[in-house]
Every structure is written in structure tokens, then in C-alpha cells.
Amino acid sequence: MRVATLAHEIDFDGWRVAARALRLEGVEPAQASFRVGGSAEQGGLFDQAETLAPGTRASPAGPIEQNFTVSKTFVDLAQQVILHRSADRFDLMYRLLWRLRDEPDLMKVTSDIDVVDALDRAKNVSRASHKMKAFVRFREIEDADGPNAIAWFEPAHRVLEKTAPFFVRRFQNMRWSILTPDGSCSWDLKTLTFGPPATADQAPQEDEVEEFWKTYYASTFNPARLKTKTMQGEMPKRYWKNLPEAALIPEMIAAAKGRSETMVATPASAPNPRTERIVAQFDRETGPQDRLPVDLNELAAGVQGCRRCPLWRDATQGVCGQGPRNARLMIVGEQPGDQEDLAGKPFVGPAGRVLDDALIEAGIERSDVYVTNAVKHFKHEPQGKRRLHKTPNAGEVTACRWWLTSERDLIRPRAVLMLGATASLAVLDRKVAVTRERGQALALDDGSAGLITVHPSYLLRLPDPVLRAQQREAFVADLRRVRTLL
Amino acid sequence: MGSTEGMGICHAYTPDGRCVSLLKILLTNFCIYDCVYCINRVSSNVQRARFTVDEVVDLTLNFYKRNYIEGLFLSSGIIRSGDYTMEQLVLIAKKLREEHDFRGYIHLKLIPEADPRLVEEAGLYADRLSANIELPRDEAMVRLAPQKDTAVIKKAMSQVRLKVEAARPGKKDRARPPKFAPAGQSTQLIVGADGAPDTEILDRSASLYGGYGLRRVYYSAFSPIPDSSAVLPSSKPPLMREHRLYQADWLMRFYGFSAPEIGEAATGGMLDLAIDPKLAWALNRRERFPVDVNTADREDLLRVPGLGVKSVNRIVSIRRWRTLRLEDIGRLCRGIDKVRPFITALDWTPGGLTDAADLRVRLSPEPKPVQLSLF
Numbered sequence: 096m097r098v099a100t101l102a103h104e105i106d107f108d109g110w111r112v113a114a115r116a117l118r119l120e121g122v123e124p125a126q127a128s129f130r131v132g133g134s135a136e137q138g139g140l141f142d143q144a145e146t147l148a149p150g151t152r153a154s155p156a157g158p159i160e161q162n163f164t165v166s167k168t169f170v171d172l173a174q175q176v177i178l179h180r181s182a183d184r185f186d187l188m189y190r191l192l193w194r195l196r197d198e199p200d201l202m203k204v205t206s207d208i209d210v211v212d213a214l215d216r217a218k219n220v221s222r223a224s225h226k227m228k229a230f231v232r233f234r235e236i237e238d239a240d241g242p243n244a245i246a247w248f249e250p251a252h253r254v255l256e257k258t259a260p261f262f263v264r265r266f267q268n269m270r271w272s273i274l275t276p277d278g279s280c281s282w283d284l285k286t287l288t289f290g291p292p293a294t295a296d297q298a299p300q301e302d303e304v305e306e307f308w309k310t311y312y313a314s315t316f317n318p319a320r321l322k323t324k325t326m327q328g329e330m331p332k333r334y335w336k337n338l339p340e341a342a343l344i345p346e347m348i349a350a351a352k353g354r355s356e357t358m359v360a361t362p363a364s365a366p367n368p369r370t371e372r373i374v375a376q377f378d379r380e381t382g383p384q385d386r387l388p389v390d391l392n393e394l395a396a397g398v399q400g401c402r403r404c405p406l407w408r409d410a411t412q413g414v415c416g417q418g419p420r421n422a423r424l425m426i427v428g429e430q431p432g433d434q435e436d437l438a439g440k441p442f443v444g445p446a447g448r449v450l451d452d453a454l455i456e457a458g459i460e461r462s463d464v465y466v467t468n469a470v471k472h473f474k475h476e477p478q479g480k481r482r483l484h485k486t487p488n489a490g491e492v493t494a495c496r497w498w499l500t501s502e503r504d505l506i507r508p509r510a511v512l513m514l515g516a517t518a519s520l521a522v523l524d525r526k527v528a529v530t531r532e533r534g535q536a537l538a539l540d541d542g543s544a545g546l547i548t549v550h551p552s553y554l555l556r557l558p559d560p561v562l563r564a565q566q567r568e569a570f571v572a573d574l575r576r577v578r579t580l581l
Numbered sequence: 582m583g584s585t586e587g588m589g590i591c592h593a594y595t596p597d598g599r600c601v602s603l604l605k606i607l608l609t610n611f612c613i614y615d616c617v618y619c620i621n622r623v624s625s626n627v628q629r630a631r632f633t634v635d636e637v638v639d640l641t642l643n644f645y646k647r648n649y650i651e652g653l654f655l656s657s658g659i660i661r662s663g664d665y666t667m668e669q670l671v672l673i674a675k676k677l678r679e680e681h682d683f684r685g686y687i688h689l690k691l692i693p694e695a696d697p698r699l700v701e702e703a704g705l706y707a708d709r710l711s712a713n714i715e716l717p718r719d720e721a722m723v724r725l726a727p728q729k730d731t732a733v734i735k736k737a738m739s740q741v742r743l744k745v746e747a748a749r750p751g752k753k754d755r756a757r758p759p760k761f762a763p764a765g766q767s768t769q770l771i772v773g774a775d776g777a778p779d780t781e782i783l784d785r786s787a788s789l790y791g792g793y794g795l796r797r798v799y800y801s802a803f804s805p806i807p808d809s810s811a812v813l814p815s816s817k818p819p820l821m822r823e824h825r826l827y828q829a830d831w832l833m834r835f836y837g838f839s840a841p842e843i844g845e846a847a848t849g850g851m852l853d854l855a856i857d858p859k860l861a862w863a864l865n866r867r868e869r870f871p872v873d874v875n876t877a878d879r880e881d882l883l884r885v886p887g888l889g890v891k892s893v894n895r896i897v898s899i900r901r902w903r904t905l906r907l908e909d910i911g912r913l914c915r916g917i918d919k920v921r922p923f924i925t926a927l928d929w930t931p932g933g934l935t936d937a938a939d940l941r942v943r944l945s946p947e948p949k950p951v952q953l954s955l956f
Contacts, residue, residue, distance in 0.1 A: 311606075312601065347595070347596050366810075482792055
């Protein structure tokens, strides 16, 4: 048996040197053990020191290695595991180091029994560090240099050194110390220093802010939802003695049932007498749905409250047309998209940018045009973090024609440009083959001229750049044609 | 002073099992709204109080310095107007940030009716903003929270999404745009107050996640309040239902399920309370199982009951080096019993188990014996 002696409980560097030497010597895990120093018989790195040059065969187990490397994954894991309080943690990591010789991909096999064991211990260490971040409670005292915050804490594993930098980052402008049975650390606004183990009585015994904290803690508890197991899973009892608020727990649990039963059993009381006066100011007038809007403001209000089809439910808002009251050209699109739905304005998304550029090229000012959609609410289907556009059906287009017709009646444009099939259906009340009928001047029933073209989002969807350029030219040509109808 | 690093820390847990991470307080519990589910509604006879701006600032700093909390979660009853209330909330956040250099976490509740400029200012100081949608059914809002308007709440959420996206630096930007609510936005739904079934709640959540880039939707079982309203009497909170909704929410966000898929296994729109929603879905879709853990796509593995995202990631990574046996899977998940009928491994096929008629019963947890009252 070879015994390596380490300088202290979390002496990773010492373990690393010793373990490396042992593996190079070919010492099998069963023959190696690690001990933390401080005992009487101190004999340097190894107790039964037979000095062997690397590469010399010490036992007949396996081939001689000149040197070896291990992955960063292993080193990182070992650094964590060594903070675990179990006695055999060094042996476990040596066994893994040994096995890596014949199984170089072992660390990838996270279902292996030793790997699982090491990962579990690393997880416990990481949890202990996390709980330290959570459960350290400082008590503030005044000393010669001003306020000083001191905490007594008992970590589940040896995580003081690992966790101290977190407190430096968080409490940079405070003087503080954390005392633990493993050691202590303190921050003096400039440097972090580690010191010897401490005892509970070295920390302050009270802090007046604790009373406020306990009041808050007790009042944030909902007695109707008692789930003590969940609480204990997350805040194990071993931490309770250093948490000021934990002293309240037994009482809170004992009173919970009674408190919640009283709440359920107490009959409703008469409303506060001020209620009527205060609530009266909110009475909203809800106008009838079927009155024709007399101006664009009324139309906008009507669209917001529209329930003619169910599309309002999942949309943010109804999106009305935008443009001057006396516009000579009205452009009708399909429906608002994601961006339009959020902004409450038509054609502000990607298709809107295509339209804007094409309008400029055709010599039309967008600010002279009334731009609107056949359907005023965004029809879509949620998919994860996005909303996928869905084409509105004939029923929805019909329901929404009420608003489009109102817009046409109020604006009375000389020409109406229909973008795509839905817009054409809405204006002409018949199904239209866009590619066949585009670009021809039509006489609409109110005396204005109509023209059909493609929807700009069609241009966005074309994958072939040559075709896209051609189609874009045709789109601009349609815009130029509609100019001649004004 | 202060820091925010990745996941927030729960500094304590109360006996209800809930995390105490932030100092979660109301600036005041005076309120001019009359939402029947709320203890602070105008018609309630609860005692009223109000903090000053400095009191909230001091309390936050004192708690933070002692490591009790991660930061402040500030909300308020509506006093005078939405604008006035929002102004006060923003003022507290601004003082903490600018006068005290507080770098801890701040979550501000949005008053949806407030001026968009105040929302914009709030986003400059807060890590997270939230507006509560409260009730899954818009019709119920009119009845139970008559001064609130779902459309106004959604518009506030839209505004936050647009601002958050505008603050995301583009590839070509030299200078970072100013931060806006870097921890995004969230919302809360009350479960069990308005009669909406689970499927309707999940549809609403899916729509909110898709529309407003929410980080989280919180489901809150309607819980008894002192001085309850005659319109909505107090009763025991539906905690198991809340739990199942959270599980379903996780399936939508991390497991590639859509709301309608989860709804397939629901009865009358309600999720099964006895078994989790993924198991319920799988029992209903047995033709898709068993899946081979050594060859199946990640998407299909995520659908196996009992396998979580971490387990699946590990399986996908290990199988490049080893062929997995049932025993290996056992070490990668919490319990193999629930997984076994739905997978094949090198040394395991479930045979008739996948289609066994009593599989649901076998996989349902034993009902806990109920302690009889002694009186």
C-alpha cells in the first residue's frame, strides 16, 4: 500500500502531484491511498518513500507511461470533488485517473458508475456553494473603521475558498468577514484574506434589522399552501440554526391550518363605503357595434372593440389604416403581421419596408397614401417564441369587410390598390387569381378605379434572386400604373 | 453595491415551499380598482398603509447588505392614477440605481394604463418588468377586474417587447444601445378564479410566449384571502392543478410540445391530476413508442416520460462512445419505472408492456393515505 500525504483537506495541487506520480509508477488504485497531513508520522509526499524515476516499473500492472495528459473536464471535476467532505474522495478521483489510461473517453461516459459518483459529489459541492451564497447572514457592527458585517456559517462541504469571490463581487464596497469551522475569510475593500477556522461565538450575536426581516419572512408566507417538504428540500434543517428567520418556522406551521380555515369560513363582509364613489369614475361607455363610424377616430375605436370574428382574442390590438383623410390612393394589404400587431400601425414590418422602397421608386409619397389591411387583427399560430402568420379565411375577410368598406366610404379614394388575393377578395367580394388579373385597371362599384398586384411579402419569399428582381420590377410597374389612375 | 449573476438565488424558503428571493412589497395597499380576487381591492375593509419612497430604498439596502435578498420586487395598489403610481415606482428604482449605486436585481410591476414614457423609463432601471394578465378569459376580466382591460395590458407588453428588441445590440452596432430590462418580462395568471379550463390557460400562455417574448408565465392558484368578496368566495387553492400547469408550461418551453398537443390528453379541458402531462400524452399516443435510446432523435427522446432535458442531452452525448443499456439509463434519470415501457435499449425491449391495458394504473403514484381528523 502506498500512502500519499496531503497538506490540507482541499489540497488539490498536492493530490495532483501525488496522483500523477502514482499513475506513472503504475500503482493500482487498490494499492494507493491518500491522507491529509497533521498526523505524527509525516514523511513528505509518500510515507513509504521509494523514490522511483518516472517510467520505472513499480508494479507489473499495465504498460509503462513516460508521461500523460488528461482532459480539462477531468481536472475541473477533480477540483470540485476534492471539496466534498467524504473521506474517500481522493481515492475515487485516483481510480478515475487510473481508468483514464485504458479508457481515454471515460469522462464522456456519464453513465459509468465511477463517473456518476464523481458527478454526484461535484453536484453536492456546487449545491453547497450555492446554498452558502443563499444562507450566509451578515450581522453589522460598528468598529473603529466604521460598519463591519460579520457572518457565522457552516457549509455542507468545504466551499469557503470557492465561494468567497462571489461575496467580493457582491459586497465590494462593504467590509465583511465570513467565519466557518473550516476557515474564515475577510474583505477590507481591497483584498480578500483567508484565516484560521473560527467558532460561532466569534461572530456578533444580534442585529436589529433581523426583526424587520423576520416580520417580512412571516408575512410573505401563505398559510393556505403549506408544503413543508418542499421547504425542507430546498432549505435543509442543517442550515436552520444560523438562519434568524428559521426560528419562526414551527409556529408558522402550527398556525397555518387554523389561519386558512378561518379565511375560508369567514363570510364576505360588506363592501367598504368608499367603493361606489371611487369606482364610478371608471364607468366606460361602450358604444353599439353596428353604428357606422362617422370619422376615422370613431372607426379606430370601433376596430379596437370589434368582436365580429374571434381573431381579436389572440391579437394585441386591431390595426386600422393610416394616412390622410383625403388620400387619392388607398392601398389594401392582407392583415397586420407580428410587428404591425405590436406597434398598432400597418406595414411597419419587413413587407412594409419592401412596399416603402417600391413606392419611392414609383414616385409615390407614402404619406399621401391611405394604407390599410383587409383584416384588422393579426391571425397567427404561436410556435415557441414566435408567431407564425396564418392566412385569414373567407369568413374572417367577410366579417372585417364592414371596416374596410367604412374606410373606403370615409376616404373616398380615386384608386384602390389591392395587394394579393386576400385584399382582392375583400375589395371585390370574389376569389381572384392574382397572377392572371394583376395590373389591369378595374372599375369598382363606388366609381373608383381598382388595380390588383402581388403582396410585397410574396417578393420576400422568393428564393431565386433573379426571379425576385424581375417580380420586384413588375411590382414597381404596377405601382406606376396605379399612379396614372389617380 | 450588488451584483446579478445568471440565475437568481433563493435566500430563504417559507413553509409554503416558496422561494424568498426578492423583497416583494407594495408601495401601498391603497387601491382604486375593485378586482374581486384581491385583498387590497377598493371594496375590501383591510387596513391600509403606505411606504415613503425613502423607506423602501432603505429597507431594500439594509436587507441586501445582510444577504437576505437578491433585490427588490416592487408593485403597488393604484393610487390617484396609473401615471402617478408608476412614477412613484420608477422613482424608487431610480434612487436605488443612481443615488446608491445599487446593482442588485430590480423587478418592477408595470401599471399597464401608465404613459408609455414611464414604461420606457422603468426599463432603464429595472432588470425585469411585468404586467399581470391575471385572468385567462377576457370576459372574466370584465366581471372580476372591471377596471382592468386585457387589451391595455397586451399593449404594455408589446411596448416592452419592442423596447427590449431595440436594446439588443445589432451585429453592426459599434456602441451598445442602453440596456432595457435585461431580464425581460413575465406575467402572472390566476388559476381557478374564472372557470377557464387548463387548455384555455395553456392556449393563452402559448399566445403570450409567442407574442411578447415573455421569459415566464407564472400560474398562481387562487388562494383564500382575508375579507373575501361575495362574488368570489374563498376556497382551498388548487395546488395540484397549478403544479400540472407548470409542468405543461415546461413541456411547451423546453420539450417542443404545443398547447394543443398537451390538450389531447385532457378531459373536458382539464389536465390529469393523477399523472404528469407528459405521461398522460404518451399513454394517449402509444403508437409512437417504444423509442430506441441508442438511435432516436433528440426530439423523440424528449417525449419519453421520465426523461428530462439533462438526461436526454447526456444520452445523446454518451451514445457516441457507448451503446446504452437499461442500467445506464437508470443512472441518468430519476426513476427507471416510468421510462421503461417507452424505450428500447441494448439489453431491453418492453414487449407488450408499452401497450398494456393497465399501464396507466401501474405508473400512477399510489394515492397518499389521508390522515383522518381526530375530532
